Amino acid sequence: MKKAHLLGFIQHGVNSHATGMWRHPKDKVGWSFARPPYWEHMARTMERGFFDAMFIADELAPYNSYRNSSDATVKWAVQCPTHEPSTIAPIVTGATTHLGVGVTLSTAFEHPYSMCRRLSSLDHLSGGRIAWNIVGSYSKSEWDAYGAPMDDRSRRYDRIEEYVELCKTLWDSWEPDAIVADRGSGIYADPTKVREIVHDGEFFRCHGRHFVAPSPQGHPVLWQAGSSDRGRDFAAKHAEAIFAIHPDIAGMKAYSEDLSRRVVDRFGRPENSVKLIYGVQPIVAETRSEAEDKYAFIRSLMPPEGSMAMLSGQLSVDFSLHDPEALLDDVAAPGIQGVKDALVRSGAGEEVTLREAAETYSSRFAMPALVGTATDIVDQLETFMDEGGADGFMLLATYTPGCFEEFADLVSPEMQRRGRLRTAYAGRTLRDNLLQD
Template sequence: MLPDKKKQAHLLGFIQHGVNSHAIGMWRHAKDKVNWDWTKPAYWQHMARTMERGLFDAMFIADELAPYNTYQDSSDACVKYGVQCPTHEPSTIVPLITTATERLGVGVTLSTAFEHPYSMARRLSSLDHLSSGRIAWNIVSSYSKSEWDAYGQDMTLRSDRYERMEEYVDLCCQLWDSWEPDAVIADKATGIYADPDKVRVVDFKGKYFQSYGRHFCAPSPQGRPVFWQAGSSGRGRDFAAQYAEAIFAVHPNAERMRQYTDDINQRLTKFGRPENSVVRIFGLQTVVGLSRSEAEEKYARIKEGILPEAALAWISGHFGLDFSKFSPDEYVQNIEVPGIQGLFESVIYSKGGAPVTIREAALYYAQGMGMPIIVGTPSDIADQMERFMDEGGADGFMLIATNTPGCFEDFVDLVVPELQRRGRYRRSYPGTTLRENLLND
């Protein structure tokens, strides 16, 4: 009997189109963006080529639509300390990334809150065409007060946002599916380009949206983008189990990952989908060195870049609560937050269930958004990744950026070969589209 095949990891690089991603203060790091300008194409294309050299599934672009303004009822601290500010629009760099690569996908975070589904469907079809089928849509509904303030609207209830998001995705799917595969004829002799009988007019009348018209794009290589979701509340997990092809989650250890994996599997069956039919990608921060002491020195430099007030502004924005109004020694276990529930749990369990103060929570979260942090040699990092796969149910990892592009260069040059040696990582791309690569075991 042949031995069981080892699960091979999927890898994605987690960034934002801005001066700083999810490790606060990295713009201050001595080795961050050395000789690179993040506002120029060359920087993003170099990062994309690095990830493709490492056979990553995709570069995953997070987003926030406005500077956080929860801390002290102002966005001053975010602007002052570069807390995810400035940040440029995410989809604008997609063509730069995909023209510099041949197989690397791009996951782009686009909110359903302030744009009509008709234009969203058109934009994603266009990007999928231009990339030859390498686009994923991270479906979000805008969770922070600053976004709603910036767009001049009152923030809706979480339950309403998910109901609205379901209708939003339904309309997008009707538009993407409205062209039959053989609708395009392109007969130069007759002058007929497409058969109108095979391009359905979508007549949609919902609770939140109305649309009457044909989708303006012919079917793209993937038909529709890969659906990605990061819902962490119960309602968010249901949405992910119903619609997503891949899920991104943040949990601090293998035990919490396993609980999440089992919960998602139960929800999948509720929606008539097989267990393990969604790719589970867990957040991870790595700091790799040729020796443990070198890795520890690198990690110390990362932590040195974090200013306490910047960390408090960061968690206040993400969790929708002004932490300046609490004592730094207050335990977060005693606090309820209106923001991202699943990420707040990662903070609560950051010390294995032991009490965590606001001061500790802010500094921990500022290092990498509450993701588990592995500091060590390539072998140390591969050991822990294997444990997360085997015990936690991880199918892959979202690697959060520290100093760029160096953190991805180090991972590709040092950790990827170690994973390949263990049979835990691919040696070539199995397909040409993102869906083929991501959904391939």
């Protein structure tokens, strides 16, 4: 029987994805997101719930597409303020024994050489529990903040492909027996076994040796979220886990079948070697009516203007220029196409307006909201696994740390009772645990 892999979706900020959650009376009571104890507690909670990892999402600058300004983003705390994601990785892994950390790091503004060095260093510090969520920056605000013109979207994956291939070459440049560490002779490492990389590509140049000896995993676990045809190919070629957003079982099933074909037939990788992780937002309570009331209250906290600013930022469209009752499918969006497609499908066959899309996106992307008792939620998770092809789930936060405490206390035990969640970790590295059946 397939066991689920669990990732806790969070941001290093005052508010994660669910807009308005900082207002919730249970959010961060007695905690500060800017201090280590909060992250230590969150990490121990996820490990208690037998999660594979904490997934730290990121945005590099406040969204500024709405009214051509970031005012609404700042005013309504729309994923703002947000701190740099990799800085908390040593805190999270230092507080736990098995929990991994996936950090979202953009390929847009950092050279592959420094990216490799940072990730190898983190993998050493964590004892091999780091993953890299590979992204290319998509929102106008990020390019504005870095003083650069937005890249050519049609060439984005060409650049990312070269970036990741160079990273892999650097990580693989140390042979396993390169370190001699002979105190008598004074020789630490054999330079003939540490290759100097000479790369002169279309987008990057690099002449040098990787500055960090091989880390426990060799290289971080590679995560990706490919939704376009080219993105799916990139994910099928490189990723060890793929994160996708589909609002229904039909979308999950079609995506699972497509990615599995690409992994095996197009790129010759072993069957079931890539874990498919689908996003869900669990709202759990002791009774179904209590869970429904809880979800209604959560939705009431979302500011309409903040929601629209968030959607504008994600899709790089100023939705203040459009009628809120206009159909989302009628508006061209240069941002993340998979987000738009999922939001359109979230209408369950009905037309989705901009207002509805903004409300949906700012509360739960376009992930299914699982509202009910632990039994109700595990029933749905099992269906997504057995019929949708899911290998695991990205659990979208509401108020923290309470939403993860509730999942660990109520849902994880129910999953274990049904044989759907591990009762012990397979190993010490994230890759060991992610590959656990």
